[in-house]
């Protein structure tokens with residue numbers, strides 16, 4: 001009987017080709033994991049433990065400090081919230097740390113114009129050893145999340161087999177859909193299969209998930225950021241085409257505001273994640289983040305680029321022998337975002353190029369805005385040589401747009 005139900009759900013999911021209308025642009029928000037991990041010691045560390053208090057305080061910051069109004073809408077819980085299952089098998093949060101329950105947190109988030117995301121794991125346990133969603137619990141857990149009015153589910157993949165994941169992720173997609181509540185679905189599925197075909201079928205992943213982790217967890221270091229970037233670039237021919245409105249590759253959280261990145265490196269992560277059309281999930285303490293890091297994360301032109309409605313993921317287009325790389329993302333209205341990235345470790349480097357070298361030849365005249373300084377670079381023809389000065393492990397980022405005749409006259 002159970003097996004029959006499972007088969008029906010799997011078939012249902014395959015026929016359905018999940019198009020839930022959600023996340024037409026990459027999701028933005030806050031996720032607890034990278035910064036707050038599985039700190040459950042509320043007795044000694046009440047301010048930083050995974051608890052109702054932490055999420056309410058972050059919700060307040062998102063709403064009051066300008067984040068929400070820029071699009072950082074999701075307040076997402078990661079591992080270590082679960083207390084167990086009740087006599088009917090339904091998930092319950094840890095009673096001490098979430099005394100009012102998850103529905104209460106969802107209401108609180110909604111009252112502030114935010115959305116609440118939750119975490120589970122398709123398997124016997126979550127990665128940190130809490131009760132997981134085994135195949136027989138998929139439908140029940142989806143219903144529980146919907147009853148709580150959750151808006152996103154991140155479904156991890158620890159303690160499961162490959163064949164359980166092949167069944168379980170489409171099953172969960174169908175089960176979420178069947179609840180009738182719009183719940184964005186973040187899958188860790190590809191990451192547990194090595195992230196690449198033939199083991200990963202990205203068409204199938206995109207039919208079932210709104211976003212998915214492809215690769216390793218981010219850690220609080222520049223080395224970790226680079227290792228993720230390197231992997232995404234090495235496989236960009238596979239990964240770039242599968243992203244688009246409603247279905248995104250996820251290189252993992254922004255670690256800006258934590259301990260591992262310099263100022264230049266923080267600017268680089270933001271710029272490169274934006275080029276990759278990545279979800280922008282901050283994982284930092286918004287109660288104490290510095291103004292410089294706020295400026296990086298709240299750069300409105302950056303966010304406009306990340307949220308471009310075409311949803312085309314960018315690519316690395318040049319790898320220069322002087323350890324300079326150029327990344328390009330096509331945007332709506334024939335605009336583009338360009339990131340000049342330096343892997344050098346000596347001093348600011350003067351990189352000389354022109355738009356023809358970047359294959360930008362569709363208009364006769366362009367103008368660029370430097371995304372971080374706001375400076376305008378005018379009168380760029382295809383062959384106009386320009387020089388950008390890129391700091392070590394830093395970026396220069398341009399929003400480039402063609403000047404039309406009307407605008408030409410105005411100048």
Ligand SMILES: *[C@@H]1O[C@H](CO)[C@@H](O)[C@H](O)[C@H]1NC(C)=O
Pocket residue numbers: 124159160161
């Ligand atoms: C999950 O638990 C079941 C029952 O104890 C066990 O047979 C199975 O091997 C476990 N699966 C994994 C992937 O650990």
Ligand SMILES: *[C@@H]1O[C@H](CO)[C@@H](O)[C@H](O)[C@H]1NC(C)=O
Pocket residue numbers: 016017018019020021176177178179180181182183
């Ligand atoms: C369920 O799937 C159908 C078909 O793809 C879609 O039209 C509908 O919006 C989905 N509903 C929810 C709640 O995800």
